[in-house]
Amino acid sequence: MGEAFKAVAKSPLGLLDLPWIFVGVRTKNGYRQSFAHRLLKPRSRSGSDVNGRGETTFRRPSPVYHFRETPGVKLGFKWVQQLFYSRMIRHPAFHERIHERKSNIGRDLPDPAAEKVEDTPENWTRKVKAFALEHEADMVGITEVREEWVYEGFDVKLPWIIMEGVVQDYDKIATAPDHTTNMEVLDQYNRAHRANFDLAQWIREQGYQAERYRGFLGTTMTMIPPAIEAGLGILGKHGSMINSKHGPSFRLGYVMTDMPLIADMPDDSPVDDFCMSCQVCTRECPTGAISDEKQWVRGEKKWYVDIDKCLPFFNDTFGCNVCIAVCPFSRPGAAEPLLLKLARRRARKLGETTPAE
Ligand code: SF4
Numbered sequence: 001m002g003e004a005f006k007a008v009a010k011s012p013l014g015l016l017d018l019p020w021i022f023v024g025v026r027t028k029n030g031y032r033q034s035f036a037h038r039l040l041k042p043r044s045r046s047g048s049d050v051n052g053r054g055e056t057t058f059r060r061p062s063p064v065y066h067f068r069e070t071p072g073v074k075l076g077f078k079w080v081q082q083l084f085y086s087r088m089i090r091h092p093a094f095h096e097r098i099h100e101r102k103s104n105i106g107r108d109l110p111d112p113a114a115e116k117v118e119d120t121p122e123n124w125t126r127k128v129k130a131f132a133l134e135h136e137a138d139m140v141g142i143t144e145v146r147e148e149w150v151y152e153g154f155d156v157k158l159p160w161i162i163m164e165g166v167v168q169d170y171d172k173i174a175t176a177p178d179h180t181t182n183m184e185v186l187d188q189y190n191r192a193h194r195a196n197f198d199l200a201q202w203i204r205e206q207g208y209q210a211e212r213y214r215g216f217l218g219t220t221m222t223m224i225p226p227a228i229e230a231g232l233g234i235l236g237k238h239g240s241m242i243n244s245k246h247g248p249s250f251r252l253g254y255v256m257t258d259m260p261l262i263a264d265m266p267d268d269s270p271v272d273d274f275c276m277s278c279q280v281c282t283r284e285c286p287t288g289a290i291s292d293e294k295q296w297v298r299g300e301k302k303w304y305v306d307i308d309k310c311l312p313f314f315n316d317t318f319g320c321n322v323c324i325a326v327c328p329f330s331r332p333g334a335a336e337p338l339l340l341k342l343a344r345r346r347a348r349k350l351g352e353t354t355p356a357e
C-alpha cells in the first residue's frame with residue numbers, strides 16, 4: 001500500500017479508519033472485508049445478482065453503486081456508498097475536488113438557441129469532434145443511444161450520444177492504491193465534466209438539445225457499452241476499456257443530443273487476444289475479483305469483475321485502481337506497438353498481408 005494512503009489512513013480523524021471495524025485487512029488468505037462493510041451491504045442480494053452475472057437473457061442494467069438516490073429506484077449498496085463518502089470527505093484534498101465536481105455538475109446549461117443552425121450530419125460530426133478535442137477531451141466518438149444501456153427506471157429521449165474520454169497521468173496512477181491516484185481520478189473526472197459542459201453548451205448554441213453526464217450521482221446510462229460502440233476502446237479483462245492509443249487509464253463522460261450526426265465504428269484492435277493470454281491483472285488484484293473466464297452478464301458473454309469481492313477494497317482505498325496501474329497497456333506509448341505486434345501475428349495466422357511497420 002502506498003505511503004500517501006497509509007498517511008491518510010492514520011489521520012487523527014481516524015475512528016472511521018479503524019482496521020477490522022471500518023476498514024478491511026489484507027490477510028494471507030486474501031482481503032478480509034471490514035465489519036462495517038459486512039453489516040451495511042445488502043443481505044438478500046449480492047452485487048453480482050444485481051449486475052446480472054450468470055443471466056443469459058438481455059435486460060437493462062440496474063443501479064448498484066456510485067449512484068444517486070432516486071425515488072422508485074432501489075439502490076442495494078446505498079449504505080456502503082455512504083461509508084465510502086463519509087470516510088473520504090473528511091480529507092481536505094478530496095473535499096476541494098468534490099466541491100469542484102458539484103459546481104461543475106450543478107452549472108445550468110443555456111436553453112437551445114431559438115433558431116437551429118442547419119448543416120449536414122457529416123459537417124456536424126466533424127465540428128463536434130474538433131470542438132471536443134479543443135475543449136479538454138483527449139478522445140471522442142459518437143454512437144446512437146440504445147435503450148439497453150439506460151438504467152431501469154430511467155428514460156432517455158435524445159438519439160445520439162457523444163462519448164468523451166480524458167487520459168490520466170500514468171505516474172499518478174502507477175502508485176495505486178494511494179492518495180495520489182485518487183486525486184488524479186477526481187481531477188480527471190472534473191476535466192471530463194468541464195469538457196461535457198462546454199460541448200453541451202456549444203450544441204445548444206447551435207439550436208439543438210443537449211444533455212451532459214452529471215457525474216456518477218446523476219447518470220441515467222452505463223458508459224462503457226456506448227463508449228465501446230463509439231470506438232473508444234475494447235473491454236479488458238479488468239473490466240475497464242482499453243483504448244488502442246492511450247490504454248485503459250482514462251475516464252469517460254458524455255453528451256446526448258438530437259443534432260444530426262454520424263456514428264463511429266467500434267474498434268477492432270486485437271486487445272481481446274492479448275487479454276486471453278495475459279494474467280497480470282488477475283494476479284495483481286488484491287481481492288481475486290478478476291476472472292480469467294468470460295461470463296454471461298444480462299445476455300452477453302464478456303469479461304466481468306466480481307463486484308462483491310472488489311467493492312470492500314475499492315471502498316477502503318477510495319477507488320483502488322491497481323488493475324489499471326498494472327495493465328501492460330497503461331504505460332505511455334505501450335498500447336500502439338503492442339497492438340501492432342498482435343495485429344501482425346493475427347494476420348500471419350490468417351494468411352493475410354501483415355500491417356506495415
Ligand atoms: S492486465 Fe492483461 S489481462 Fe488484464 S486487462 Fe490488461 S492486458 Fe488484459
Ligand code: SF4
Pocket residue numbers: 238284285286287288289290305309310311313314319320321322323324
Ligand atoms: S479495482 Fe482493485 S479490487 Fe477491484 S478489480 Fe481492480 S484491482 Fe481488483
